[in-house]
Amino acid sequence: MHRITSASAADLFDIAATRRIEQAAASALPPHTLMQRAGLAAARLAMALAPHARTIWIACGPGNNGGDGFEAAAQLRHRGFFPVVTFVDDEGRLPADAKASLQRARDAGVTFASAPPSSFELAMDALLGIGSTRPPSGAMAEWLARMHASASPVLSIDVPSGLDADTGMRASNPNQAPASVRATLTFLTLKPGLFTAQGRDAAGTVWFDDLGCSAFAQERPTARLAGAPDIQPRTHASHKGSYGDVAVIGGASGMAGAALLAGSAALHAGAGRVFVGLLDPRAAPVDTSQPELMLRDAHALDLAGMTVVCGCGGGDAVRELLPRVLSTAAALVLDADALNAIAVDPSLQAQLVARGQAGAPTVLTPHPLEAARLLGDTTGGVQANRLAAARALASRFGVVTVLKGSGTVIADAGDEPPVINSTGNARLATAGTGDVLAGMIGAALAMRRPAFEAACEAVWQHGRIADLWPADAAPLTAGSLARRAPD
Numbered sequence: 444m445h446r447i448t449s450a451s452a453a454d455l456f457d458i459a460a461t462r463r464i465e466q467a468a469a470s471a472l473p474p475h476t477l478m479q480r481a482g483l484a485a486a487r488l489a490m491a492l493a494p495h496a497r498t499i500w501i502a503c504g505p506g507n508n509g510g511d512g513f514e515a516a517a518q519l520r521h522r523g524f525f526p527v528v529t530f531v532d533d534e535g536r537l538p539a540d541a542k543a544s545l546q547r548a549r550d551a552g553v554t555f556a557s558a559p560p561s562s563f564e565l566a567m568d569a570l571l572g573i574g575s576t577r578p579p580s581g582a583m584a585e586w587l588a589r590m591h592a593s594a595s596p597v598l599s600i601d602v603p604s605g606l607d608a609d610t611g612m613r614a615s616n617p618n619q620a621p622a623s624v625r626a627t628l629t630f631l632t633l634k635p636g637l638f639t640a641q642g643r644d645a646a647g648t649v650w651f652d653d654l655g656c657s658a659f660a661q662e663r664p665t666a667r668l669a670g671a672p673d674i675q676p677r678t679h680a681s682h683k684g685s686y687g688d689v690a691v692i693g694g695a696s697g698m699a700g701a702a703l704l705a706g707s708a709a710l711h712a713g714a715g716r717v718f719v720g721l722l723d724p725r726a727a728p729v730d731t732s733q734p735e736l737m738l739r740d741a742h743a744l745d746l747a748g749m750t751v752v753c754g755c756g757g758g759d760a761v762r763e764l765l766p767r768v769l770s771t772a773a774a775l776v777l778d779a780d781a782l783n784a785i786a787v788d789p790s791l792q793a794q795l796v797a798r799g800q801a802g803a804p805t806v807l808t809p810h811p812l813e814a815a816r817l818l819g820d821t822t823g824g825v826q827a828n829r830l831a832a833a834r835a836l837a838s839r840f841g842v843v844t845v846l847k848g849s850g851t852v853i854a855d856a857g858d859e860p861p862v863i864n865s866t867g868n869a870r871l872a873t874a875g876t877g878d879v880l881a882g883m884i885g886a887a888l889a890m891r892r893p894a895f896e897a898a899c900e901a902v903w904q905h906g907r908i909a910d911l912w913p914a915d916a917a918p919l920t921a922g923s924l925a926r927r928a929p930d
């Protein structure tokens with residue numbers, strides 16, 4: 444068993460693949476082995492999370508997830524703890540494995556109750572796992588509300604009940620703020636839904652136990668956690684030309700800040716030279732707080748050989764430059780208003796596809812609404828399956844797509860499984876942080892990193908800065924994020 448951190452690189456498997464792995468493992472092992480291993484692991488983690496617990500409430504559901512809970516209860520009782528089990532259903536419907544574990548819990552002297560204990564030091568959610576088919580209701584919903592409203596830690600078994608393990612969509616209480624420490628111990632495989640959409644809030648800290656079955660995980664991963672990128676050392680005999688030129692195009696009237704933020708981010712991410720081509724004709728000729736940035740009129744910038752970051756604060760004005768940007772930029776990041784312009788213009792879409800076909804490195808960085816416009820979908824439709832939406836955009840245009848939000852998804856047009864980013868937090872929910880990300884990806888492209896790696900590395904670093912933000916520092920702003928340090 445080990446804890447998954449933002450540094451962890453790991454394969455993720457959807458429910459269908461997990462079921463196949465479970466079947467292969469179960470058929471090679473003596474009956475009941477997997478559930479006994481799962482229950483023992485759950486009991487061990489429960490003891491580590493609440494070593495002095497007097498009462499551990501274990502809520503068990505009607506399937507094998509409930510079976511894991513019964514097994515954990517038996518193991519805890521054998522170790523001198525006092526688990527109280529509530530069970531939602533009639534015993535007759537339990538699958539055979541779960542029934543055997545229920546008997547083991549009874550034989551161990553576990554207390555069964557019809558209602559949750561009035562106080563508990565740890566709650567274990569063993570109601571629903573990967574077999575969840577509909578929103579929890581009745582006693583199940585009441586018990587989930589009860590455990591999540593309590594100040595005691597909640598340990599979810601395999602998957603937080605009601606969370607779709609494939610998509611990270613939660614059936615109910617999607618915006619419920621956690622009242623307590625949350626952890627999830629997941630078995631056999633890591634599931635993508637634990638790491639994106641509502642999954643990160645629902646799961647809390649993720650722990651993984653392969654139940655000794657990693658040899659059976661012979662499946663193509665659905666997605667991956669990329670882990671910490673390697674630091675690329677700089678050779679002594681290098682110069683600014685070695686690290687490439689970035690040209691940011693954006694900053695229409697009243698929105699110069701967005702382009703300046705992207706430029707600042709590219710600079711602080713290590714680009715050799717950064718030009719900012721502003722679309723506002725009345726823009727100042729220099730930003731005295733960032734004199735390293737070379738400000739130009741966007742229309743006058745020579746883009747040949749440049750890595751272009753286009754769209755930050757671009758307004759409608761960016762549209763007329765897009766044909767030239769799409770045909771000339773050596774490498775390209777398309778953000779914000781550039782994406783909005785492309786979404787409504789089939790000729791720009793054709794140019795984008797042509798770039799992809801020509802193998803010109805191109806990265807789209809939509810937030811869910813921008814992705815929805817490009818896909819002709821709704822934001823809800825995009826969020827309902829973020830992996831699928833990112834893959835669809837990548838393959839439609841033949842580009843790398845970065846679908847932003849909690850658990851940013853990075854997808855390539857090829858066969859590579861998408862990456863779910865594991866850094867970042869809601870400190871980033873402030874205006875301009877997306878412009879900063881676009882600039883950071885631009886810098887990585889300018890340094891000749893392949894587009895998919897450039898996007899994964901920059902997204903990871905962007906979130907990492909937010910994760911390391913000192914709790915006692917001023918709130919993160921996009922400007923300080925770009926500079927990588929609090930003011």
Ligand SMILES: NC(=O)C1=CN([C@@H]2O[C@H](COP(=O)(O)OP(=O)(O)OC[C@H]3O[C@@H](n4cnc5c(N)ncnc54)[C@H](OP(=O)(O)O)[C@@H]3O)[C@@H](O)[C@H]2O)[C@@H](O)CC1
Binds near residue numbers: 577
């Ligand atoms: N087999 C093993 O040895 C191992 C198994 N493992 C464990 O098994 C878990 C998967 O078990 P599972 O397939 O039985 O699914 P599970 O999530 O328990 O639920 C299915 C039941 O819930 C019901 N149900 C669904 N939604 C509902 C709702 N809203 N409200 C009420 N009921 C609802 C559904 O009923 P139905 O939809 O058919 O009416 C069905 O009865 C997995 O996540 C892991 O924890 C691992 O430890 C490895 C070893």
Ligand SMILES: Nc1ncnc2c1ncn2[C@@H]1O[C@H](COP(=O)(O)OP(=O)(O)O)[C@@H](O)[C@H]1O
Binds near residue numbers: 779
């Ligand atoms: N709650 C959150 N958790 C993790 N990352 C977040 C969260 N909210 C925002 N972000 C990140 O912050 C950035 C916001 O980008 P975007 O929505 O384009 O903002 P803006 O247009 O203001 O720059 C994205 O990288 C996104 O992934």
Ligand SMILES: [K+]
Binds near residue numbers: 569570600601602603
């Ligand atoms: K569960």
